[in-house]
Amino acid sequence: MKEDALLCLRDVSFSYHTGRQVLTHVDLTIRAGERIAVLGPNGAGKSTLFLLMNGVLRPSRGSIYYKGRRMDQKNSNELRRSVGIIFQDADSQIIAPSVREEISFGPMNLKLSSAVVEERVAHAIASVNLQGFEERPPHYLSGGEKKRVSIADIIAMKPDVFLFDEPMACLDPAHARRVETLLEDLSGQGKTLLVSTHDVDFAYRWAQRILIVQEGSLKADGTPPAVFAQEALCRDANLSCPVLLRIEKMLESRDLLRAKGRNPRTVEELELLLKQGNDCVSPAGPAQG
Amino acid sequence: MGMEHYAYVSPLRHKNACLKTTFGITVLVCGLAMDSIAVSLWITVSMMGISVIWGKVRLYDYIRFLAMPLFFILFGGGALFFATEDMRLVLLVTLRAVGAVSAFYFLTLSTPVGELMAVLRKCHVPPVLIGLMYLLYRDIFVLTGVWQSMFTAAQSRLGYADYRTSLRTFGGIGSNLLLLSWKRADDCYHAMEARGYEGTICFLERRQSCRWYDVLAAAGYIAVMAAIRRFCG
Structure with a gap:
């Protein structure tokens, strides 16, 4: 096992009591500080994968290692402390009658002193910009606000790894952007992030690494350009090519982009590349009059 | 606005929940035990006053909230009248019931359910x-x-x-x-x-200071009740 491996899944399979096999032979190593997007159709096993990584579900076969230690029934609580899940449906996560109490649930379960819990709750509320909402009951919050509460829930537990299950689903563009900024912030703090999503453009610009899960197994694992270069695989998983990658290919094929294979992640990066390319070209080009 | 919502926006929300609960229940029990028309009337009117003036509940809404239990209470009063034909008894029973409901409305309109549950936890439920x-x-x-x-x-x-x-x-x-x-x-x-749940749901307890003048006001209210009972019967 590599030195910097944080979370390892070794030949993990999982099936529910009904016998339905959800995950088969998953091998995965996650290193500290990585930003990983998990793509794949609904029902492919992404949520189950997350529940396994957090220790709520136990693998039917194979094993999970955290910081090199094998996680079993006895120390599964350690896994829950170090890996936090933000569920897709905030309503299934929120249980308390007020925002402050809700966010305190996780830290209280960590058996921290009330002074520390209070400080963590305040910090979590500030990091999702929900100051002034402390006493609000969750049923008077909007969808986007509930999402932020569910993220603050996990921030207050200070885990090393954050698992986001489709965090942008059902959010308006403003809230989706807010969540993306939050992801940037957490990543800046050195946290390890896994985000399951259907948005290939987001995955392409945000992730350092992409996993494709389909029919219960890991079909691809690599950098975004490498994964999206495998066209047949993306077609099988019903994933379209990110718009920026298509534009880059198009520009390259028409010889409009000199700097080849640079894979700009954002429109701004592409613009910069185009500008640099043209700057290099212009002295040799025809004189402007 | 519904009752639930009033509890969240009430200025009385920030008063100590334990004090409010003790006060509401004491008034309820005393009102029933004192068995007096004057005391019940006092509870009904003053509780409405407290909720409307300090609790900022719209009078119209308060009456609307009271209408439902009032309907049943008056219905019961009517039945009692036909059974006993004792108008004083009917008045006493009806007003005691209305007073009791008013005392509870004070609590409901000023204390969100979450805070009531925190009080119950303190009582070792x-x-x-x-x-x-x-x-x-x-x-x-x-x-x-x-x-x-x-x-x-x-x-x-x-x-x-x-x-x-x-x-x-x-x-x-x-x-x-x-x-x-x-x-x-x-x-x-x-x-x-x-999130690490291991069998008991635990939240951070809110700290609400209990001000001396609130306790004094609550005690004063109960003293007034006792005085009315003593002098007006």
Whole structure:
């Protein structure tokens, strides 16, 4: 096992009591500080994968290692402390009658002193910009606000790894952007992030690494350009090519982009590349009059 | 606005929840025990005053809230009158009931359910019960929301076109809601486990200071009750 491996899944399979096999032979190593997007159709096993990584579900076969230690029934609580899940449906996560109490649930379960819990709750509320909402009951919050509460829930537990299950689903563009900024912030703090999503453009610009899960197994694992270069695989998983990658290919094929294979992640990066390319070209080009 | 909402926005919300609960229950019990028309009238009027003036509840809403129990109380009073033909007794029983409801409305309109549950926890009610209450309370709103959207969706597809169809739609929504809450229970349990739940639901306790003048005011109110009982009978 590599030195910097944080979370390892070794030949993990999982099936529910009904016998339905959800995950088969998953091998995965996650290193500290990585930003990983998990793509794949609904029902492919992404949520189950997350529940396994957090220790709520136990693998039917194979094993999970955290910081090199094998996680079993006895120390599964350690896994829950170090890996936090933000569920897709905030309503299934929120249980308390007020925002402050809700966010305190996780830290209280960590058996921290009330002074520390209070400080963590305040910090979590500030990091999702929900100051002034402390006493609000969750049923008077909007969808986007509930999402932020569910993220603050996990921030207050200070885990090393954050698992986001489709965090942008059902959010308006403003809230989706807010969540993306939050992801940037957490990543800046050195946290390890896994985000399951259907948005290939987001995955392409945000992730350092992409996993494709389909029919219960890991079909691809690599950098975004490498994964999206495998066209047949993306077609099988019903994933379209990110718009920026298509534009880059198009520009390259028409010889409009000199700097080849640079894979700009954002429109701004592409613009910069185009500008640099043209700057290099212009002295040799025809004189402007 | 509903009662629930008033409790959240009430200026009285920030008063100590334990004090409010003790006060509300004491007034309720004393009002019943003192067995006096004057005391009951005092409770009814003053509680309305407190809720409307300090609690900022609209008078119209307060009367609307009171209308429902009042209907049953007056109904009972009427029945009692036909049985005993003792007008004083009828008046006494009716006013005591209205007074008791008013005392409880003070509590309901100033204290959100979550804070009441925190008070119960301080009174050493078993944690299992408190945990269940938290989950039930939360689920009321989630399931009502789901029901509301299913109702609208059914309505938009003529699900309530006539009596027979409405009955069928009602049954369909009911059974769907059961299945949904089943699934929700599963999801919710997973989410709680993921956050380290080990059998007891525990939240950060809110610290509410108990001001001396609030205690004094509560004691004064009860003293006035006793005085009315002593001098007006």
